[in-house]
Amino acid sequence: MFSLFTKREGSLLDRLKQSVAKTRTEIAARVEQLLTGNRPVDAELLHQLEAALLSADVGVRTTKEVLAALREQVNQHKLEDAAALKQELKRQVLKILEAPAAPPDGQPTAAPRVIFVVGVNGTGKTTTIGKLANRLKGEGARVVLCAADTFRAAAIEQLEVWARRAEVDLIKQKSGADPAAVVFDALSAACSRGADVVIVDTAGRLHTKSNLMAELEKMKRTAAKVVPGAPHDVLLVLDATTGQNGLNQAREFFSHAGVTGIVLTKLDGTAKGGIVVAIARELHLPIRFVGTGEKVDDLVPFDAQTYVNSLFD
Amino acid sequence: MFETLTDKLQRAFKNLRGQGKLSEEHLDAALGEIREALLDGDVNLGVAEEFIAHVRAKALGSEVLLQLSPDQQVVKIVRDELGDLLGREARPQFGSRPPAVWLIVGLQGSGKTTSTGKLGKWLSEHGHRPIVVSTDVYRPAAREQLAQVAKATGTPCWPGTGTDKPLEIVRGATREAKLSASDVILVDTAGRLHIDEELMNELSMLKRELNPAEILFVADAMTGQDAVNSAGEFHKRLGVTGVILTKLDGDARGGAALSIRKVTGAPVKFVGVGEKYDALEPFLPDRIVSRILGMGDVLGLIERAEKTIDAKQARDLERKMREDEFTLEDFRDQLRQIRKMGSIEQLMGMLPKVGPFAKIPKDAAIDEKQLTSVEAIINSMTARERADSNLIDGKRRKRIARGSGTTVQEVNQVLKQYADMRRMMKQYGSMAKAGRLRGLGKLAGMK
Ligand SMILES: Nc1nc2c(ncn2[C@@H]2O[C@H](COP(=O)(O)OP(=O)(O)OP(=O)(O)O)[C@@H](O)[C@H]2O)c(=O)[nH]1
Ligand SMILES: Nc1nc2c(ncn2[C@@H]2O[C@H](COP(=O)(O)OP(=O)(O)OP(=O)(O)O)[C@@H](O)[C@H]2O)c(=O)[nH]1
Ligand SMILES: [Mg+2]
Ligand SMILES: [Mg+2]
Numbered sequence: 001m002f003s004l005f006t007k008r009e010g011s012l013l014d015r016l017k018q019s020v021a022k023t024r025t026e027i028a029a030r031v032e033q034l035l036t037g038n039r040p041v042d043a044e045l046l047h048q049l050e051a052a053l054l055s056a057d058v059g060v061r062t063t064k065e066v067l068a069a070l071r072e073q074v075n076q077h078k079l080e081d082a083a084a085l086k087q088e089l090k091r092q093v094l095k096i097l098e099a100p101a102a103p104p105d106g107q108p109t110a111a112p113r114v115i116f117v118v119g120v121n122g123t124g125k126t127t128t129i130g131k132l133a134n135r136l137k138g139e140g141a142r143v144v145l146c147a148a149d150t151f152r153a154a155a156i157e158q159l160e161v162w163a164r165r166a167e168v169d170l171i172k173q174k175s176g177a178d179p180a181a182v183v184f185d186a187l188s189a190a191c192s193r194g195a196d197v198v199i200v201d202t203a204g205r206l207h208t209k210s211n212l213m214a215e216l217e218k219m220k221r222t223a224a225k226v227v228p229g230a231p232h233d234v235l236l237v238l239d240a241t242t243g244q245n246g247l248n249q250a251r252e253f254f255s256h257a258g259v260t261g262i263v264l265t266k267l268d269g270t271a272k273g274g275i276v277v278a279i280a281r282e283l284h285l286p287i288r289f290v291g292t293g294e295k296v297d298d299l300v301p302f303d304a305q306t307y308v309n310s311l312f313d
Numbered sequence: 314m315f316e317t318l319t320d321k322l323q324r325a326f327k328n329l330r331g332q333g334k335l336s337e338e339h340l341d342a343a344l345g346e347i348r349e350a351l352l353d354g355d356v357n358l359g360v361a362e363e364f365i366a367h368v369r370a371k372a373l374g375s376e377v378l379l380q381l382s383p384d385q386q387v388v389k390i391v392r393d394e395l396g397d398l399l400g401r402e403a404r405p406q407f408g409s410r411p412p413a414v415w416l417i418v419g420l421q422g423s424g425k426t427t428s429t430g431k432l433g434k435w436l437s438e439h440g441h442r443p444i445v446v447s448t449d450v451y452r453p454a455a456r457e458q459l460a461q462v463a464k465a466t467g468t469p470c471w472p473g474t475g476t477d478k479p480l481e482i483v484r485g486a487t488r489e490a491k492l493s494a495s496d497v498i499l500v501d502t503a504g505r506l507h508i509d510e511e512l513m514n515e516l517s518m519l520k521r522e523l524n525p526a527e528i529l530f531v532a533d534a535m536t537g538q539d540a541v542n543s544a545g546e547f548h549k550r551l552g553v554t555g556v557i558l559t560k561l562d563g564d565a566r567g568g569a570a571l572s573i574r575k576v577t578g579a580p581v582k583f584v585g586v587g588e589k590y591d592a593l594e595p596f597l598p599d600r601i602v603s604r605i606l607g608m609g610d611v612l613g614l615i616e617r618a619e620k621t622i623d624a625k626q627a628r629d630l631e632r633k634m635r636e637d638e639f640t641l642e643d644f645r646d647q648l649r650q651i652r653k654m655g656s657i658e659q660l661m662g663m664l665p666k667v668g669p670f671a672k673i674p675k676d677a678a679i680d681e682k683q684l685t686s687v688e689a690i691i692n693s694m695t696a697r698e699r700a701d702s703n704l705i706d707g708k709r710r711k712r713i714a715r716g717s718g719t720t721v722q723e724v725n726q727v728l729k730q731y732a733d734m735r736r737m738m739k740q741y742g743s744m745a746k747a748g749r750l751r752g753l754g755k756l757a758g759m760k
Binding site: 249270 | 349352353354355357358420421422423424426430451452453454455457458459460461462465506507508533535536537538539540542543560562563564565566568569588
C-alpha cells in the first residue's frame with residue numbers, strides 16, 4: 001500500500017525549510033535578533049513577539065492567548081532570558097500545530113481512495129491536484145482525476161494539462177455539466193479501472209454561498225453512493241496570503257464538507273500563512289501539505305517542527 | 314459570541330458616563346479596541362498603528378469632543394479618517410491617444426483574468442470598444458480561459474497564437490486594436506510573486522512597450538498582513554495607478570484595501586463582487602469603512618432597499634413593524650422584495666453585526682432554492698391563517714404541507730422563521746423609532 005500523507009523525506013524537509021526561510025520578513029529577522037543572547041525579558045520584548053505573530057496573520061485572539069501563556073511563565077520567573085522565551089514560544093506554537101490527530105493513513109481500503117479538494121476561489125486547488133497526482137503516481141499509485149469544476153472558464157482544460165503532465169487519467173464532462181454527475185462518472189470509471197486514488201477538483205466557492213456549499217454536499221453524497229465511505233479525505237486548500245478570513249473559510253468548509261486536512265499554498269511568497277495556527281487551534285485540523293511554487297514537484301508534506309523552526313530560527 | 318466593536322467601545326467608555334470629558338486614559342482604551350478591530354479586519358499592523366496614532370492626535374486636539382458622546386466621537390473620527398485615507402471614488406483613465414492600454418497585474422489567483430473579462434463588459438456597456446489579450450504563457454489553459462471569458466462577454470480577444478513571447482503577443486494585439494478601431498486594450502498578465510525578479514522584469518518591459526494609461530493591481534479582499542509587501546513591490550516596480558479589489562462578495566472584512574492604499578497611494582477603482590462577468594462595481598469608500606471595522610455595509614443595504622422597495626409599501630411595513638402587525642402575508646411580500654434586491658448571502662453580509670442583527674444565527678440565512686418552497690407553503694395557507702399564524706395547528710400544518718408538496722417539518726421551519734423575523738422586526742422597529750441606528754429609519758421608509 002502506498003502511503004498518502006505520512007512520507008517524510010529529508011530532502012523535502014530541507015526544501016520546506018528553504019522555502020519557509022525565504023518567506024521571512026524583516027520583522028521575523030528582527031525578532032530573531034532580539035531573541036538570541038541573554039537579553040532579559042521585558043515588556044518591549046513581549047511587544048515585539050506580539051508584532052511578529054500578528055504580522056504572520058496568526059490573528060489577535062491566538063496571539064493574545066500564546067502571549068498570555070508566555071507572560072504567566074515570565075511572571076513565575078520560569079523564563080529568565082530571551083533564549084528561554086524563544087524556546088517556549090516555539091513550543092507553544094508547535095503544540096497547537098501538532099495537536100491534531102495523525103491522519104488515518106495507510107488503512108487499506110478495497111475501493112479507490114477518494115480525495116476531494118475544496119476551497120475558496122483561486123487558492124491553488126487545481127495546481128495542487130496536479131502536483132499531488134504526480135506525487136502519488138511516483139509512489140506507484142494508479143490515479144484518476146475528476147474534473148468536477150464545470151463552472152469556471154477553462155477549468156477543465158487546465159486540469160487536463162495537469163493530468164498530462166502527471167501522466168494520469170482524467171474523467172470529464174462538458175463545461176456546465178452537473179458536478180455531482182462528473183463525480184459519479186469518475187468514481188465508476190475508477191472502480192472499473194481498478195484505480196487506487198481518485199482526486200476530485202471542485203470549483204472555487206466562497207464559504208458564505210449556501211447554494212454552492214450545498215452543491216458540495218451533494219457531490220459528497222454522490223461519491224459515497226459509488227464508493228462507500230468516500231470521500232476519505234477532504235483537503236481544504238488555503239492560500240498563505242489569506243488573512244483572518246481563513247478561519248471562517250475553515251469553519252464553513254469543515255462544517256459543510258467535513259474537511260480532514262489543509263494544504264497551505266503559495267508559501268514561496270513572503271506571506272507566512274499564520275492563520276493555520278488559529279485554524280489548528282480551533283478546529284484541530286492537520287496541515288498535510290505545503291505548496292512552494294507553480295511547478296509539478298513544488299509540493300511538500302507539512303512538518304510542524306520544521307515550519308515553526310523556520311519561522312523563528 | 315463575538316463582541317462587536319460598538320459593544321467594545323461602549324464598554325471602554327462606560328465608566329466615563331456623566332464625566333462628559335474624554336480623558337487620555339479612556340481614549341487609549343478605546344483606541345486599543347479599534348486597533349484590534351482593524352487587525353481583525355486584516356489591516357496591516359504597521360498601517361493600523363500609524364493610523365491609531367493619527368486618530369489619537371486628532372481626537373485629543375479636537376474641540377467638538379463635548380458635543381457627542383465620547384464613543385460616538387471616537388467612532389466618528391475613526392470613520393472620517395478612514396474615509397479620507399481611502400479617498401474619493403476614482404475614475405478610470407484613458408490617456409490622450411487611443412487605444413488606451415490597461416495593464417492588469419497581481420499575485421497568482423487574485424482574479425486578474427476574471428476581472429479582465431468584467432472590465433471588457435463594463436467598457437462595452439460604457440460606450441467603448443475594448444479588446445482583450447492574455448500574456449499568460451505560463452499557467453496551464455490561462456490563455457484559453459481568457460478566450461472563453463471574452464467569448465462569454467462578447468468582447469474581441471487577440472489570441473496571440475503562434476508565439477509564447479508576451480512582447481510579441483502585445484505587439485500583435487496593438488496592431489489589431491488599431492485595425493479594428495478598438496479604443497482600450499485590456500492586457501491580462503500571468504500571476505506572479507512580487508519577489509520573482511524575472512517575472513517582475515517582464516512586467517516592467519511590458520510597461521515600457523505599452524505605456525499603459527492604467528496599471529491595475531488586482532488584489533484579493535481576503536488578503537492579510539502581507540498585502541503591504543506584495544502591493545508595495547508591484548508599486549515600486551511599476552507605479553500602480555489603480556486597484557481592483559476582488560471577492561468582496563464573501564465575508565472578508567477587506568482591510569487589505571487600506572494597507573494597499575497606504576503603500577501605493579493608488580485608489581481602488583473597481584470591486585469584484587462575484588464570479589459572473591457583471592459582478593463588477595465602482596468602489597465606494599464609505600462602504601468599506603464600516604466593513605473593515607466590522608460594522609456592516611448599512612449604507613449599501615439602504616441604497617439597495619431604496620432602489621427596490623416602493624415607498625408606500627415601505628411605510629406600511631414600518632408601521633407594521635412598530636405595531637407588531639407583521640403577518641405571514643407580509644412575510645411573503647418581504648421574501649419577494651428581498652429576492653428582487655439580490656442574493657440572500659449578499660444581503661446578510663451587508664447587515665451590521667450589531668443590535669438585533671448580531672443574534673441572527675448564520676444558518677438562518679435562507680437558501681435561495683428554499684425560497685420557492687417557502688412561497689409555496691405560504692400560498693397553501695388560507696387568508697385567515699396568513700393573517701393569524703396562531704390558528705395553524707398540527708392538522709392545518711399537515712394540510713399545508715400536502716398542499717405545497719413539502720413536509721410538516723418544512724412548514725414548521727417556515728413558521729419558525731416567520732416568528733424569528735417578526736421578533737427581529739419588532740426590535741428593529743423600536744430601534745428605528747428610538748433613532749439608535751441613524752439612517753436605518755430610511756430603510757423602513759421614514760424619510
Ligand atoms: N507561487 C505559487 N503559486 C501557486 C501555488 N499553487 C498555485 N499557484 C498559482 O495560483 C494560481 C491559482 O491556482 P489554481 O490551481 O488555478 O487555483 P484554484 O484554486 O484551482 O482556482 P479556482 O478553481 O479558480 O478556484 C495559479 O496561477 C497557480 O499557478 C504555489 O504553491 N505557489
Ligand atoms: N467570488 C468571487 N470570485 C472571483 C471574483 N473574481 C474572481 N473570482 C474567482 O477567483 C478565481 C481566480 O480568478 P482568475 O481570474 O482565474 O484569477 P487570476 O488572477 O487570473 O489567476 P492566475 O492567472 O492563475 O494568477 C476564479 O475561480 C474566479 O472565478 C470575485 O469578485 N468574486
Ligand atoms: Mg481550479
Ligand atoms: Mg489569469
